[in-house]
Amino acid sequence: MATKAKTLSILDPALLGPALIGAFRKLDPRQLVRNPVIFVTEIVAVVVTIMFVRDLLSVPSEAAFSGQIAAWLWFTVLFATFAEAVAEGRGKAQADSLRRTKSQLVAKRLKSGEGMAYDTVPATDLRIGNVVLVEAGDMIPGDGEVVEGVASVNESAITGESAPVIRESGGDRSAVTGGTTVLSDWIKVRISTMPGETFVDRMIALIEGAKRQKTPNEIALSILLSGLTLVFLIAVATLSGLAAYSGTIVGITVLAALFITLIPTTIGGLLSAIGIAGMDRLIRFNVIATSGRAVEAAGDVDTLLLDKTGTITFGNRMATEFLPVPGVSEKDLAEAAQLASLADETPEGRSIVALAKADFDLAERDVIALGGKPIAFSAETRISGVDLGPRSLRKGAVDAILRFAGLAAANAPQAFNAAVEAVARTGGTPLGVADGNRLLGVVHLKDVVKPGIKDRFAELRAMGIKTVMVTGDNPITAAAIASEAGVDTFLAEATPEQKLDYIRTEQKGGRLIAMAGDGTNDAPALAQADVGVAMQTGTQAAREAGNMVDLDSSPTKLIQIVEIGKQILMTRGSLTTFSIANDVAKYFAIIPALFVVTYPQLNALNIMGLTSPRSAILSAIIFNALVIVALIPLALRGVSYKPVGAAALLRRNLLVYGLGGLIVPFIGIKLVDIVVTALHLV
């Protein structure tokens, strides 16, 4: 489902149609009251519409003006509701397809814990603790835990990833999600969530924004905007008194126009669209958050806890270097190590073969065809090798090789011991290579840090985020990898309790922590972290504990999540600044227009040279409405985030949205005025 919806662009015609209908539906004041600024705009639009009707009946010559003002006020409201509807549009399409999947679900509920006898019931009848049978070709009817069997499952309905995954009872691969399909074999699943609260249900609710609650920052911003609205209400309402003193009667239509242009309709109209679009962006990154609050917290994260294995390193030790003893060339060592490793199918063994090929272009050979006798690797001997003519080549753990060569460590060549030590010091694993009782050298195996990860951590540091590597390794190994990967600090020999303690200590210092995890033993830490990202492949416990689920199960996703969180806040801040800065130009348009009849000298304030008082007022209100539409793409896309540090970001955004917000409306209102004048609208 996700793949199709994902390709839809922001302004796809397929989305615009429903959005337009949605925009009108959202005019319902009961819905609009959640957005104070736009709600006020709607009330004013109603009042001006009444003025228009009154003008139509009593002074028809005035009606053209008040009618146009009323129309543009309604447009202002509509543009705002339209922005929200567009933002919701993409999610709606996804949610609809998810809901279709859900409605088809039936369950084979087992009659008792034992045996295969079952009733076929609708998935909605399932309760926690029910055990269901899911066979090849069936859809899993609800979220739960595999209690028996093993099966390959296609989870593309949730993750968009078509490669099947294995689910089996016990261990970290036991969680299954309702709506996914079993491809082969069968499993018994104990249902762990009530219908209506399953992962798919939560996903639908989230995507649709139906249960969307305002996030803390959104609430704070709404308070600011409502406060500003009140301030301008006071400024405009008292203006009629001040004007009366000066001998000017200012009509309600004109005051209403001034009021609406001053209140922050731009950010007010786009506020909810920004939040919805942010969540939507997260979903397109294949991350499901249980609340907007968590996404917002991601922007504030100070410390990132990352598992070493699989996140920072590939997770397998790999050969990176050949260290020969004097008298042996590096190439000879590589060849001996390669031959000795051909019978080793472990990733380490294969990495030696790969390194020999990469460094010295030594192709893989068939030792049996050469007449050799391979000695396969075993966990017991920790050695592999080949007997080839007079040569008996071996490679393996250093102590095992020494034993094979019949040497005590003290009698080994100085250079060999030095190389072993050097490798161990850097946190790597040394492997010895021997030919009979002659030691040839050492192969350096190490945990290889993923390419590019160092740059990501540097980026994070520039964002002001501390990275902490969590590993079960001993401190020496951990320190070596930490310095190579460029993390700020590490937690070695970490137990679940230690992780939890570390998070708590950091939080006491006022820091916000994000972490990614998948295992059941990660669950307490995931729950304690402010942002806990559980892997979709992880256990049910981990998925319940975290406040986000990464459907791609890629722990570096945390970095993108942080960026999206920051983008949402930045977009709000930038548009708020823009909106407030806009007001300066609007005053210069409207104030001279209001009083120029009483005080012709005030025309000196008409620095834009607008044609007439009425064209000035109309132009200001038209500009005010159009700017909302113009900014919808920005609100949906988000202000771009670059990890350059707060000061540089602020300077840039202040320049673009602050200074831009001051200047743009002067030009915009003038342009609209030219059009208004040319079309003789007033």
Add this chain to the structure above:
Amino acid sequence: MTLMGWLQIGLMVAAVALVVKPLGIYMARVFTGERTFLTPVLSPVETLFYGISGVDRKREQGWLGYTFAMLAFAIAGFVTLYLILRFQDLLPLNPQGFAGVAPDLAFNTAVSFVTNTNWQSYAGESTMSNFSQMAGLAVHNFVSGATGIALAMALTRAFMRSGAETVGNFWVDLTRATLYILLPIAILITIAFMALGLPQTLDGSVTVTTLEGAQQTLAIGPIASQEAIKQLGTNGGGFLNANAAHPFENPNIISNFINIFAMLAVGASLVYSFGEMVKNRRQGWAILSVMGILLLTGICFIYWAETYGNPILSSLGLDPSMGNMEGKEVRFGQAATALYAGVTTGVSDGGVNGMHGSFTGLGGLVPMFLIQLGEILPGGVGSGLYGMLVFAVLAVFVAGLMVGRTPELLGKKIEAREMKYAMLAVLVLPLSILGFTALSAVLPFAVSSIGTGGPHGLSEILYAFTSATGNNGSAFGGLSANTPWFNTTLGIAMLLGRFAYVVPVMAIAGSLVTKTKVPASTGTFPTDRPLFVGLLIGIILILGGLQFFPALALGPIVEHFLMLAGQTF
């Protein structure tokens, strides 16, 4: 504009810049309870006061307790002062035998002094007995200033502490502000003023024979001591009606300099104390820069507008080289008057050495606008600091979002609660200023108080409510404000400006003090750099400008354009 004029302004900047650090550090020590060089002398006195009043100095209060203590103190002060004024004829030290003050005027005056406004609907020398001046008004000149300082310190502690509950003890802060700060400095200034020839006597008046041989009665009294605390506590209420334009209050350019310096010293130094106490001196300097830049711009603007003069007067043959000298003292000239006017409105003092109402349109606009910005440049003692911090909270909230984090100020997250209270505080100014002005502009019995017609009349009303709400106390002369309507509404405006503002501010303090301080990182928006200074200036100007631009356009701005067109009021 002359070199001499610029030198006078520059000298003042230098003097204030020199004093903020030592005085700031001293005050920081006073309010963190550390030892100062005055401790050996004052500590026994302090202990005595606590002993008499039963204050446990170790017991701190939460924001509510602190606020209630402050309100209770203000109410008690108001009632006492009201009674003193009403019954001054029955009280001692009334050499001229003045009658008791009328109820509406007594209400207005009591509110005025309790709120640190010192709006004077009366002429001191013909209304107030020496007892009323010294035991009534002067007491409040001290304690209303000390209250402001105490409140600012409570808010400062909210930024200092992490995860705490209490913000200090109001009684201790009040006592220490009076005893360690205002009283010693006031004594020094009083001595300086006496040396400069200000009268300091309990006699009511002297009769002199003028050069023409006529007999003239000159009002005198304990002027030097009253003047000292009037400026130091940013009160501004003159002993004499002409305020600091009167030669007995402000005889020469040196006393004028001390006047202005005294207005700025404590308020500006408190900002330094703030930086010192939150352990970020750069933050203190950053806020001081905001205040300094805005205030200096205002002063220069007045200086320019007044020196530019009034083309109408020039066309009548007056020498244009002096600029607009209407309502100014020749012994001060343009620069010292502009400096005084800018500072007195920037700091919520309200004393004047020239008549603001006689300034040109634009020259008069600036003092009014400086008050409308919220009296934060550097504002009344204490009140300027907490007012500025509210703006900093707003600026950080709007701009802080632009760096992609929940906004923080000094490690304290600014969230919904803080925004709610900050907006409540912000609403007070436009509601009171514009609301009462609009009402008075249409009510016939209010309009009849206006001395001049046209837009200048509107400016008079606007200035009055601006001054009252901002707790400034200066006025555009011409408005006859001693009427029941104005005495009452201006009194309410003063109460709103002080208490309706400070309660939300204290709520912010109460909310912030409980929050854990977040350590700064490169992702944190730095609030102690020039960028923030620029941003805060922008927010203050835009927010202030947007609220009051329509009203100002109909008053001083149109007056300016009319003056250019040859019409005056």
